[in-house]
Amino acid sequence: MKHTPTLFAEGFLFPEAPRWHAGRGQFFVSDIDRGQVFAVSTDGQRHQVYQGPDWVSGTAFEDDKTLLITNARSRSLVRVRLDQPDAPPEMIASLAEIAPYGINDMIRTPAGICFIDTVSFDFVAYARGEIAAQPSVLARVDGDGRVSVATDAVSFPNGMVLTPDGKRLLVADSLGQCVHAFALAADGTLSERSCFAAMPGEMPDGMCLDASGAAWVAAHGRVVRVAEGGEVLEEVDMGSTSATAVALGGADGRTLLITASDSYDRAVMARNPTGRLFTVQVAVPGVGLPSVY
Structure with missing residues (x-):
């Protein structure tokens, strides 16, 4: 089945990392380059909840x-x-020692362990073909702020999903062209990497899980719903824009929210911001983190 997305909201620079919070009845979206995080209601109205010192990404x-x-x-x-808008942000941890260039998306387990993508090279220069990519590790931050390497068995970790049983962490490897599945122990240890879905020729980015066990994966020119093993079950044609991440939410969990921008070139984006949110109504509701809270 192929879907055509519907424009939901615009006016962003480079939106990413969508989440749905059922208790608040809102989506949350990061506008990376502007360093902002927004709460977005189901009618598309948005309210800024954070202004960072630089780029922001995962929440x-x-x-x-x-x-x-x-x-x-x-x-x-x-x-x-969120209930103290004038209170300064509280520093939890610095990842500078294991992240040479930057950090990106994140997920937090119910036990309080955060897994965070690191970036070890200037990916903006890489996108322009000026430098080669370097392997980037997946970081771990414990509840007490301790930072460690969760795994180096990835090339460029990006979107992540925690399965509802809490026993597997799925990691989109954008440069590895694969969604990996790691066994997740109760103490937060990752092991037994397998391939949930190979995506040759594509760059898997942000993703979410539905109640059937299939993953919706933003792959820039399109969004695909893939079963474990790699079979493409559904597709969203993004046309001339590029999808960066997805979340399932809404009152019934069947609204697929897609973040997108026409360009990744920061010079082009600065002159002509094209960051938008799109939606698609799907049949199977979302489950699991980070999409559904």
């Missing part, structure tokens, strides 16, 4: 009023109190 809820955010270029994980 995760500790509870209904507390949001964790990755400051991408300063490579820090901070805590923001």
Whole structure:
């Protein structure tokens, strides 16, 4: 089945990392280059909840009023109190020692362990063909702020999904052209990497899981719903724009929210911002983190 997305909201520079919070009845979206995080209601109205010192990316809820955010270029994980808008962010951890260039998306387990993508090279220069990519590790931040390497068995970790049983972590490897599945132990240890879905010729980015066990994966020119093993079950044609991430939410969990931008070239984006949110109504509701809180 092929879907055509519907425009939901616009006016962003480079939106990413969508989440749905059922208790608040809102989507949350990062506008990376502007360093902003927004709460977005189901009618498309948005409210800014955070302004970072530089780029932002991943978010995760500790509870209904507390949001964790990755400051991408300063490579820090901070805590923001949504019910205290004037309170300064609380520093949780610096990832500078294991992230040479930046950090990106994140996911938090119910036990309080955060897995955070690191970036070891200037990916903007890489996208222009000026430098070669370097392997980037997946980081781990424990509840007490301790930082370690969760795994180096990835090339460029990106979107992540925690299965509802809490026993597997799926990691989109954008340069490895694969969605990996890691066994996740109760203590947060990752092991037994397998390939959930190979995506040759594509760059898997942000993703989410539905109740059937299939994953919706943003692959820039399109969004695909893939079963474990790699079979493409459904597709969203993004036309001339590029999908960066997805989340399933809404009152019934069947609204697929897609973040997208026409370009990844920062010079082009600065002159002509094209960041938008799109939606598609799907049959199977979302489950699992980070999409559904």
